[in-house]
Amino acid sequence: MVRLLEVKENMVYVQMGGGCQGCGMADVTLKQGVEIAIRSEIPEVGEIMDTTDHASGDNPYYSPSKK
Amino acid sequence: MPRLLLLLPTRTYRTPALLAASAGCGVELTVASEEDSSVAHLNPSGFLTLPFSDPEACAPLVREFAGRFPIDGVIGIDDSVVEAVAVVARELGLPHNQPDAVAVARDKRRSRERLVAACVACPEFEWRGWGDPGRDRVPEFGFPAVVKPLELSASRGVIRVDDGESLSAAVLRVEAIVIDEMDSRAENGFLIESFVSGPEVAVEGLLRGGELEVLTVFDKPDPMEGPYFEETIYVTPSRLSDSQQVELSKVSSAACAALGLIEGAVHIELRVTGSGPVVIEVNPRAIGGLCSDVLRFGTGLTLEELLLNHALGDRAPLPDRVDRAAGVMMLGVEGGGVLERVEGVEAAEAVAGIERVAITAHPGQRLQAWPEGGAYPGFVFAAGSTPGEVEQSLHAATAKLTLIYQA
Numbered sequence: 326m327v328r329l330l331e332v333k334e335n336m337v338y339v340q341m342g343g344g345c346q347g348c349g350m351a352d353v354t355l356k357q358g359v360e361i362a363i364r365s366e367i368p369e370v371g372e373i374m375d376t377t378d379h380a381s382g383d384n385p386y387y388s389p390s391k392k
Numbered sequence: 393m394p395r396l397l398l399l400l401p402t403r404t405y406r407t408p409a410l411l412a413a414s415a416g417c418g419v420e421l422t423v424a425s426e427e428d429s430s431v432a433h434l435n436p437s438g439f440l441t442l443p444f445s446d447p448e449a450c451a452p453l454v455r456e457f458a459g460r461f462p463i464d465g466v467i468g469i470d471d472s473v474v475e476a477v478a479v480v481a482r483e484l485g486l487p488h489n490q491p492d493a494v495a496v497a498r499d500k501r502r503s504r505e506r507l508v509a510a511c512v513a514c515p516e517f518e519w520r521g522w523g524d525p526g527r528d529r530v531p532e533f534g535f536p537a538v539v540k541p542l543e544l545s546a547s548r549g550v551i552r553v554d555d556g557e558s559l560s561a562a563v564l565r566v567e568a569i570v571i572d573e574m575d576s577r578a579e580n581g582f583l584i585e586s587f588v589s590g591p592e593v594a595v596e597g598l599l600r601g602g603e604l605e606v607l608t609v610f611d612k613p614d615p616m617e618g619p620y621f622e623e624t625i626y627v628t629p630s631r632l633s634d635s636q637q638v639e640l641s642k643v644s645s646a647a648c649a650a651l652g653l654i655e656g657a658v659h660i661e662l663r664v665t666g667s668g669p670v671v672i673e674v675n676p677r678a679i680g681g682l683c684s685d686v687l688r689f690g691t692g693l694t695l696e697e698l699l700l701n702h703a704l705g706d707r708a709p710l711p712d713r714v715d716r717a718a719g720v721m722m723l724g725v726e727g728g729g730v731l732e733r734v735e736g737v738e739a740a741e742a743v744a745g746i747e748r749v750a751i752t753a754h755p756g757q758r759l760q761a762w763p764e765g766g767a768y769p770g771f772v773f774a775a776g777s778t779p780g781e782v783e784q785s786l787h788a789a790t791a792k793l794t795l796i797y798q799a
Contacts, residue, residue, distance in 0.1 A: 347754060352407045353400065353423050357438040358431025 335371035347379045395420040399468030413696035437461045447479040454480045465703035469678040493652030497676045510650030513670045515585035528560040536587035541570050542580040548766035552618025590665040595644045602654040604645040620762040627719035627779045643669040682771045688714040717779045721772040721786040725759040729797030736792040745785030747773040
């Protein structure tokens with residue numbers, strides 16, 4: 326779930342919820358999916374900012390990784 | 393614009409760094425992951441689902457996708473995708489390691505056998521099956537020794553033993569860790585290796601057409617004598633002498649050749665002994681965690697940008713590492729438990745030389761100490777004028793951090 330919080334000048338602020346909050350792939354969802362869809366409709370849009378507190382997600386994908 | 397296929401497991405720390413690198417390289421990006429994306433319909437050329445755990449099964453899926461959206465390069469730097477990357481590259485005719493070579497490098501037993509056959513110095517070892525009646529007999533090379541499971545990474549389940557009693561206890565403990573991880577007793581068995589005393593280093597390199605180019609050598613200044621082997625500090629540049637670093641480069645090259653690795657990133661761990669470097673592990677991937685953030689090249693390229701350019705066929709001379717001392721501390725979990733919060737982050741970031749503190753564990757996450765555990769709860773980054781200064785900053789900052797666990 327992605328929620329539009331605010332548009333200030335041409336900056337877009339969104340918040341991710343549900344399984345996206347804290348997910349290791351949240352950046353991919355935003356940049357490869359949501360951002361591309363917004364830009365195809367509104368090419369003049371500026372930066373799209375994710376304001377989500379991913380550290381407090383219920384089920385983050387972050388997990389052990391090799392050094 | 394060239395299209396880059398990025399293999400990215402859903403459980404990774406690397407997403408922001410790799411996406412930033414892709415944006416900086418001016419490519420059309422396709423992200424392949426092992427789970428379907430819920431927004432794939434918004435950008436059909438931007439997503440692909442691949443079964444990383446079955447590398448050969450990725451081949452027809454990629455072939456079909458590339459028929460619609462031609463792919464110019466493929467990259468994946470997490471441990472769990474390197475075999476799939478090799479299969480995909482083979483399928484697309486892109487320069488990369490052969491899948492067999494990557495599979496051998498990831499198999500601790502087979503890689504040791506190849507190193508021995510090529511006369512590359514590595515620990516003496518004996519393989520034991522979990523079902524062997526004499527699985528905890530004293531190894532011929534004696535003690536100290538190290539018990540090492542074949543399936544796990546990040547030093548999970550790796551235990552130093554100094555006598556028969558500790559060997560028996562370690563084998564039982566490692567077996568329990570493997571069963572917990574694999575949900576059954578794995579068939580692969582385990583290794584008992586001779587413990588190699590001496591400072592440990594990591595060589596970060598890039599193979600291009602079979603030639604190893606050393607990007608940097610990291611010292612690990614904290615002693616790693618066991619009984620467990622979680623990482624702490626990586627600092628670069630190395631304080632070893634030029635001649636020792638030349639030896640490290642030679643032995644690392646020989647190790648890559650012995651395993652058949654010819655293309656892409658390698659992360660090689662060695663011990664420096666009186667009789668020369670001894671190879672502990674050769675990983676066909678870049679340094680993990682967030683540690684690559686320590687490195688900058690040329691005008692400020694990240695390691696990920698360097699690797700993406702290589703994946704897209706760039707064979708220009710590699711830029712030098714930016715000339716500064718830098719390092720990272722991987723935070724330990726202390727006693728372990730369910731994490732409530734981390735205290736002292738601001739104070740740690742205020743220590744001279746500290747660039748940032750990244751806490752990657754989240755409140756509510758269960759953290760286990762080594763050897764059962766394998767996740768670092770965070771990373772501290774520092775820079776300075778000398779490696780010694782960086783090391784001091786990292787220790788001072790880490791002393792200000794406290795992990796608070798739920799009661």
